[in-house]
Amino acid sequence: MNREEFNIRYLLELHNIIMKMDKSRRKQFYERKLDYYQFFIRIALIATGIASLGYLYSDYQLNGGNVYPTLIPRLSILIPLTLYIVCEHRIRDYRLKVFADYLLMHCIVWATIWSVYHLEDKTHFSEGSFSMNLIMLVIGLGSNGLAGICCYAVFFAELIISNAFNHYTNFEIIMSLNIPCAIAVLSAQFILSMSFLDHFLTELKLEKSLVTDPLTQVFNRQKLETMTEANVIEGAIMPVTVVMLDIDLFKSVNDTYGHYTGDQVLRYLGKKLTEHVRKSDYVIRYGGEEFLILMNGCSVGEAYTRMENIRADIQNADDRPAPFTVSAGVASYEGDFKAAVTHADEALYLSKNNGRNKVTNSSHESDLA
Numbered sequence: 001m002n003r004e005e006f007n008i009r010y011l012l013e014l015h016n017i018i019m020k021m022d023k024s025r026r027k028q029f030y031e032r033k034l035d036y037y038q039f040f041i042r043i044a045l046i047a048t049g050i051a052s053l054g055y056l057y058s059d060y061q062l063n064g065g066n067v068y069p070t071l072i073p074r075l076s077i078l079i080p081l082t083l084y085i086v087c088e089h090r091i092r093d094y095r096l097k098v099f100a101d102y103l104l105m106h107c108i109v110w111a112t113i114w115s116v117y118h119l120e121d122k123t124h125f126s127e128g129s130f131s132m133n134l135i136m137l138v139i140g141l142g143s144n145g146l147a148g149i150c151c152y153a154v155f156f157a158e159l160i161i162s163n164a165f166n167h168y169t170n171f172e173i174i175m176s177l178n179i180p181c182a183i184a185v186l187s188a189q190f191i192l193s194m195s196f197l198d199h200f201l202t203e204l205k206l207e208k209s210l211v212t213d214p215l216t217q218v219f220n221r222q223k224l225e226t227m228t229e230a231n232v233i234e235g236a237i238m239p240v241t242v243v244m245l246d247i248d249l250f251k252s253v254n255d256t257y258g259h260y261t262g263d264q265v266l267r268y269l270g271k272k273l274t275e276h277v278r279k280s281d282y283v284i285r286y287g288g289e290e291f292l293i294l295m296n297g298c299s300v301g302e303a304y305t306r307m308e309n310i311r312a313d314i315q316n317a318d319d320r321p322a323p324f325t326v327s328a329g330v331a332s333y334e335g336d337f338k339a340a341v342t343h344a345d346e347a348l349y350l351s352k353n354n355g356r357n358k359v360t361n362s363s364h365e366s367d368l369a
Contacts, residue, residue: 014194017201031094032203033196034142038097042088044138045104049081052108055115055128062121069118073111080107098143102151105135109155113162122166126174129159133181140189148189152182215263216270218283224292227282228337237280237296240333241303244344245273247289248325248356257322264321269314276310292341300332300361307359315357327351331362 018026052074059070084104091097109132116125132155140148159178163171211223227234247253247269254262266289273283273291280296295303307328315325329347333340343362351358 011191011194014197015190018197027094029197029200030144032200033193034094034097036196037141041101041139041142044135045101046081046085048135049077049084049104049108052077052111055112058124059115059119062119062124064120070115073114073118076114077108077111080104098147101139101142102147105132105139105151106154106158108132108135109158113158113166116162117166122168123170125166125168126170126177129174130177130181133178133185136182137185137188140185141192145186145190145193148186152186156182213270213285216266216285218270218274218285218291220285221287223282224284224286227294231337232335233294233333233337236333239297239299240340241295241298241300242331242333242337242340242344243293243295243303243307243328244286244331244341244348245291245293245307245326245328246348246352248327248352250289250324253322253324261322265324268319268321269326272314272317273310276306276313292344294333300330303330304359304361311357311359325357327356328359329362330359 018029021029056067056070056074059074060067063069081104084100088097088100091100112125112128116122116128136148136151136155139151143151156175156178159171159174162168168174211219211226213220233240247265250262250265253265266285269291270283270285273293277283277293277295281298282294282296284292284294286292295306298306307330311326311328314320327348329344329349329351331340331343331347347360347362350363351360354360
């Protein structure tokens, strides 16, 4: 998205983008946001938990030199803090990690409320409660807006409930300090979240450009090499069929109609293949006028039928930039990617030798169409 600076309109445009994202893409956004900020959140929470023990000295001053009444309440935070330190890095689901962050924060709040219960002078709780907004701002960096609103709803419920037994003499001041601060924190969280979304969208464009062929807009060899680094197809949904497809007599197309039209033919074929495959499939420009297709959850017989439909559709299409046909070879992937490509290439060679504009199953397959 082109923009010169952040403004309200641009923030609303970004918010509209995230609301229109599908579930998997939105999940990816929040996972990356949490991964980016989690280190700072973790350090801030641990530091806050440890720093809360420093209030023992102010407890000592407010209780006339007696620290024992608040000793256990203050030290109680060590239990959830230890559990957090031990378990947080083991949590993989980003929603559970966000929950763990907020849970520790509320444990700090309740340890503070419990300590205040044993103080003779409770007026300074207003400053303590106000300071919690800082840690909420940090935690909110890794979560979504709804989680932040829910966290504040729980926080204000905690203040109201604790007032029933702590009987704050300045409860109205506590609320009047925290309500506008909550609005400011939630607003800041929204702006920072949209700022990260802008970064996320730029990152996606860069990632796509690295694995996308600029002419045909299908995947390139780099994407294929990443997926098959260990000679196995990463994330394969068995059965998997490998298809090698080639434009027949492409040199003649270039010689007859010119290289610009040849490029248009390649672009047209990339678009046509993308329209025909399923979301779980991969179309890759293998080189020149040759394409490789990975069909997940597709048997050789089914792949043969699908490729026949594609071949016929291209042959009979009226919107082709120039008359052209394609040939294809189909082979089954059995765990050895290089072998599957070799077999598909051999089948493509047979299609070429048998008159072109054909689809051929590999001779290695038992499930012939």
